[in-house]
Amino acid sequence: MFSYRIVTRSLAIAALVLGATAAGAQVRIIRRPDRASDRDKQTQANAFQWSGELGAGQKLILRNLNGSISVERASGNTLEITASKQWNKGDPALVKIDATRAGKDVVVCARWTAETKCDATTYNSSNEEHGGGWSRSNDTEVSFVVKLPAGAGASLNTTNGQIDIVGTASPIEARTTNGEIVIESSEGPSVAHTTNGDVSIHMVKLPAGGGSYHTTNGSITIAMPEATDANVEARTTLGRVQLDFPVKANGAMSSRRVSGVIGRGGPLLDIVTTLGSIRIEKK
Amino acid sequence: MNTSAFFSRAWTAAVIVAAVPLHAQGRGIDTTFAFNKSGEVNLSLPVGDIRVTAWARDEVHVVASSDLGPISASFSPTRVRLEIRGHGMSRTGRARYDVTVPIGVRVSASAASGTINVSGTRSSLQLTTASGPITASDGEGRSEIETAAGHVTLQRFSGTTRVSAMSGSVTISDVTGDLELEDVHGTTRIDHADVANFRFEAVAGSLDFSGKLAASGKHSVETLSGGITFRFPADFGATLELESLRGVLEPGDFPITLRPASGTDRGRSSDRQEYSLNGGGARIAINTFSGSVALRKIGAPEKR
Numbered sequence: 001m002f003s004y005r006i007v008t009r010s011l012a013i014a015a016l017v018l019g020a021t022a023a024g025a026q027v028r029i030i031r032r033p034d035r036a037s038d039r040d041k042q043t044q045a046n047a048f049q050w051s052g053e054l055g056a057g058q059k060l061i062l063r064n065l066n067g068s069i070s071v072e073r074a075s076g077n078t079l080e081i082t083a084s085k086q087w088n089k090g091d092p093a094l095v096k097i098d099a100t101r102a103g104k105d106v107v108v109c110a111r112w113t114a115e116t117k118c119d120a121t122t123y124n125s126s127n128e129e130h131g132g133g134w135s136r137s138n139d140t141e142v143s144f145v146v147k148l149p150a151g152a153g154a155s156l157n158t159t160n161g162q163i164d165i166v167g168t169a170s171p172i173e174a175r176t177t178n179g180e181i182v183i184e185s186s187e188g189p190s191v192a193h194t195t196n197g198d199v200s201i202h203m204v205k206l207p208a209g210g211g212s213y214h215t216t217n218g219s220i221t222i223a224m225p226e227a228t229d230a231n232v233e234a235r236t237t238l239g240r241v242q243l244d245f246p247v248k249a250n251g252a253m254s255s256r257r258v259s260g261v262i263g264r265g266g267p268l269l270d271i272v273t274t275l276g277s278i279r280i281e282k283k
Numbered sequence: 284m285n286t287s288a289f290f291s292r293a294w295t296a297a298v299i300v301a302a303v304p305l306h307a308q309g310r311g312i313d314t315t316f317a318f319n320k321s322g323e324v325n326l327s328l329p330v331g332d333i334r335v336t337a338w339a340r341d342e343v344h345v346v347a348s349s350d351l352g353p354i355s356a357s358f359s360p361t362r363v364r365l366e367i368r369g370h371g372m373s374r375t376g377r378a379r380y381d382v383t384v385p386i387g388v389r390v391s392a393s394a395a396s397g398t399i400n401v402s403g404t405r406s407s408l409q410l411t412t413a414s415g416p417i418t419a420s421d422g423e424g425r426s427e428i429e430t431a432a433g434h435v436t437l438q439r440f441s442g443t444t445r446v447s448a449m450s451g452s453v454t455i456s457d458v459t460g461d462l463e464l465e466d467v468h469g470t471t472r473i474d475h476a477d478v479a480n481f482r483f484e485a486v487a488g489s490l491d492f493s494g495k496l497a498a499s500g501k502h503s504v505e506t507l508s509g510g511i512t513f514r515f516p517a518d519f520g521a522t523l524e525l526e527s528l529r530g531v532l533e534p535g536d537f538p539i540t541l542r543p544a545s546g547t548d549r550g551r552s553s554d555r556q557e558y559s560l561n562g563g564g565a566r567i568a569i570n571t572f573s574g575s576v577a578l579r580k581i582g583a584p585e586k587r
Contacts, residue, residue, distance in 0.1 A: 240553060243541065244544065245543055246540050246543055248539070248541075249532075252533045252534075253531060253534070253539075254527065254556075255526075255527065255556055
């Protein structure tokens, strides 16, 4: 009798172990909260303050390069923005922050150089090659705290920094490169993209136009109500996709790729990571 | 009358009259004698062809020839044994057994390099080749079919059927009862199946299954890299427990639902997923490394 069970199992187990090792070997951004350089940082609180009316249908466009963005819900229709600066080296005064009205929207820019291009559609903040931008000679971080009126939208961008959003009630776009994105809102974000960092979203209802949640090196966790109607496209390269919701398949499915319908279908949730897992939970 | 015919008739007479086992040697046999349908036939040869057919008579008809070496034969009313003696065996040539048995007689046949063809016996079959095709039909009870480098073609099998193949293809049609298959590298195709319990294991072998699996049965498929295609009736209900590192499930035109993670899988990184087909039913455990699983409705045109 030929029995290949043992061979098959052994090879499969070896492969699974290798796979699991590869999946678990994702590169993590390790925070170093207690670095001497962090402890020694100087802080300028209230380095920037701005407030103004921002109604439903209007939008805050916030451009940052180095530093975090934190958003919470305002009690009225007044948009309030404050920013602080932290630095070890260089001159924080070189980093300028301004707010302007662009049509019905508000554009806030953190400019590391005089040449920084920043408007509603463009942000290009060069560094030391233009003499004095964010660099080893000027490590100024700008941390924004925003109080966003209900109904107003926001497009938030930073390169090095976390984005935290709590209690908002309108579609938000959040983009960073190095940093996690944490959102707890009544209406989910339309965009949450990072490269190095986890994405965590808790929402009461889906954004009407759908959501795009991406990271490269990090996991994505989404919590939404049990009675959710959505279409979902979730894929990871080396992680796993796991859901608390039944999904009617409308394409190829695997532990790394789920394409289908939750409930009766609805807005599309496009969820992608490379080195990390995806988990969709019931709130 | 030639010599073999003479001996053949003599053996038959001896069996019928004396009803005692007869042992003989020769390079040619042609004999017919009474045989009990609960009896057993054992046939083996190193190189050549074995053919077994069945008839309604309570007799065995044996025609055997060999230019490999002498045939060792043993006949009784309940047992037939034919083999080629190793002593004095030629390096060339082949042997041929052509045996007709009463329906219901168990058949055991083996060939190192040769063909085995068994049909119509409605009995338990044990068929083995190292190299060479096996073709059989009408197996009942427990049947075991094994080959290292041959193709296997089976038709109308019931009871428990077990097939092992190293590199040859396996084709089975009209099978019921329990079905167990091990195929390392070959392709396995199963048509018109209505299987109570199903087990398939392969390394790189692929599976194309068409038919039904019992809702109460135990069904499992394990493969490293072979692809798996299940063709079910349009209303067939199943629960697929798929665990695969790199394989995917292609639902085709079946409505399938990924069930929520539960139990120990919930909250941990796992390649195990559970899908329901038409609301669930026959539970099928599928474990692959990189092999994918495709679902098709029986009779549906192939997608390109």
